Amino acid sequence: MSSGFTASVASRSYTGLQPASQNKGYGDKEKEPAMKLVTAIIQPFMIDRLARALFKAPISGYTVTESQGSAKPDMSNPQYLVPRSKVEIVIREEHVEQLINIILQAVGTHQDGDGLLFVSNIDQVVDIASGKRGADALKISQEQ
Numbered sequence: 001m002s003s004g005f006t007a008s009v010a011s012r013s014y015t016g017l018q019p020a021s022q023n024k025g026y027g028d029k030e031k032e033p034a035m036k037l038v039t040a041i042i043q044p045f046m047i048d049r050l051a052r053a054l055f056k057a058p059i060s061g062y063t064v065t066e067s068q069g070s071a072k073p074d075m076s077n078p079q080y081l082v083p084r085s086k087v088e089i090v091i092r093e094e095h096v097e098q099l100i101n102i103i104l105q106a107v108g109t110h111q112d113g114d115g116l117l118f119v120s121n122i123d124q125v126v127d128i129a130s131g132k133r134g135a136d137a138l139k140i141s142q143e144q
Helices: 002-015 044-056 093-107
Strands: 035-042 063-069 082-092 115-122
Touching: 035 044, 035 093, 044 082, 044 093, 082 093, 093 115
Parallel strands: none
Antiparallel strands: 035 082, 035 115, 063 082
16 A cells, blocks of 8 residues: 555656756746856966956956966976966856857967866856846846
């Protein structure tokens, strides 16, 4: 008898599920555009050059963090960590390739040590002051 009960509970628990693509998030009136985080690890002296180039990008702002790093630590040299700047930009998914091209053109020298770009998913963006979410939180219009 307990096996029949378990089977009916299991079948009920799965019948109400929707595929992930159809799930709506909290408060969604309509599907929000997907957002991405583009992180550029670049040489610090390229920040001004990148900042000028980002005026062409469909972004509302960016964050720069000074850091240190190394791809392959050279144990024979105690100064193996080198200065780097981490630039983080949240952007709508359809503009990611445009942003990548702007960054590559601005800071690329085609030499080792130019840096790296990472693209990550952003699940949610919330403006702390206003409580706005998604593209509204970034002050990015839907048409941009």
